[in-house]
Amino acid sequence: MDVSAEAADVVVRESLQATEAAAKLTLEGVKNVAALLLAIAKQDMKVVGQTTAKRLARDPAPAVVIPIKAEDKAKFQKLAKEFGVLYFFAQKKGNDNGMLNVVSNENYAALLNAIMQQLGYPIPQKEQEEDTQKKAKSRAPQKKSSPERGSGLKPSQTTAAAVEPDSPTKKKLDQLQRLAAQSRPGPEKTNRKVR
Secondary structure, three states: OOHHHHHHHHHHHHHHHHHHHHHHHHHHHHHHHHHHHHHHHOOOOOOOEEOOHHHHHOOOOOEEEEEEEHHHHHHHHHHHHHHOOEEEEEOOOOOOOOEEEEEEEHHHHHHHHHHHHHHOOOOOOOOOOOHHHHHOOOOOOOOOOOOOOOOOOOHHHOOHHHOOOOOHHHHHHHHHHHHHHHHOOOOOOOOOOOO
């Protein structure tokens, strides 16, 4: 093979690789410019980091307030920028107890939990709703239900623990379960040969 053919082949290969690298850089630049133009069009000049209450109020998600120590402010700012959280600090005037309130919205709750965990704060637990609200009887009776229809549960699925052991209801339930067990025929056994 000729040396000039090899040299031409190397030159063509190198020029293709250079063109490919230039195309990738151009596409990344176009993507970044598009993201910037989109943020300007939405008038969201700031999408990450510390912002104002007015900017956060535009988002319909509910606000989240997290107290942190004042000495952790710099660490929080660094981590929030890494995680991409939009927030602002709030503190009452004249309140020098060493605590700051970080205000963000619910969209960033998971990221805020991760930041707080890295700072060494305990993760907040969700408050449990009162069970009494769930167990309250309905105010209006259901119109299409019939007591003759039953609940659709088999006798073995009923909760006997909900009925007091010495009540007449429990005795009646036991009696009905015994009658149901007696009236059920067992499965028939047949000898069939299958080919």
